[in-house]
Amino acid sequence: MAINKEQKGEILRTLKQKVSESKSIVFAKYDALTVKENEELRKQLKAENGEYLVAKKTLIDIALKENKIEGVDAKKLEGKVAIVFNFQDEVASAKVIDTFRKTHEGKIDFAGGVLENKFISANEVNSLAKLPSKQELYAKLVGTMNAPISGFVNVLAGNIRNLVTVLKAIEEKKA
Numbered sequence: 001m002a003i004n005k006e007q008k009g010e011i012l013r014t015l016k017q018k019v020s021e022s023k024s025i026v027f028a029k030y031d032a033l034t035v036k037e038n039e040e041l042r043k044q045l046k047a048e049n050g051e052y053l054v055a056k057k058t059l060i061d062i063a064l065k066e067n068k069i070e071g072v073d074a075k076k077l078e079g080k081v082a083i084v085f086n087f088q089d090e091v092a093s094a095k096v097i098d099t100f101r102k103t104h105e106g107k108i109d110f111a112g113g114v115l116e117n118k119f120i121s122a123n124e125v126n127s128l129a130k131l132p133s134k135q136e137l138y139a140k141l142v143g144t145m146n147a148p149i150s151g152f153v154n155v156l157a158g159n160i161r162n163l164v165t166v167l168k169a170i171e172e173k174k175a
Helices: 005-021 035-049 058-065 092-103 123-128 136-175
Strands: 026-027 050-054 081-086 107-114 118-119
Touching: 005 050, 005 058, 005 092, 026 092, 035 050, 035 092, 050 092, 058 081, 081 092, 092 107, 092 123, 107 123, 118 123
Parallel strands: none
Antiparallel strands: 026 081, 026 107, 050 081, 107 118
């Protein structure tokens, strides 16, 4: 279905706005996805503050260039390519697609991405998808910071416990 210049202009404005607002971009090859599977993926991405758009590769290139993102040539990406934005977490979209592709084998894959205004390869996007989430990292940080305090409390509690044990032994000896 052909689109006119006005529609292309609107798509381009949308792409430029989303590229400028996003923290990361993932390019996904989606050759074999059905409409229902596409909708399912969109819902999962939306839950993680992501957005999945399909546009002509030429329009994607123009939007990226106008946002000063160099090194990307969407026309060279193989197959049908969707552009996936995330507006809050750099790795959330990659994680969602990685999980989705495990249940829909061979239907979707990484084609590359953009992080910190630089193109990254499909392998690098795959590595990003394997990173722990921000919440997991925060939990590990808090646990690490809390460990010395917990150890100190346990040492103090141990001394009190030993004192009670000694007093109990003295009491039993006198009785």
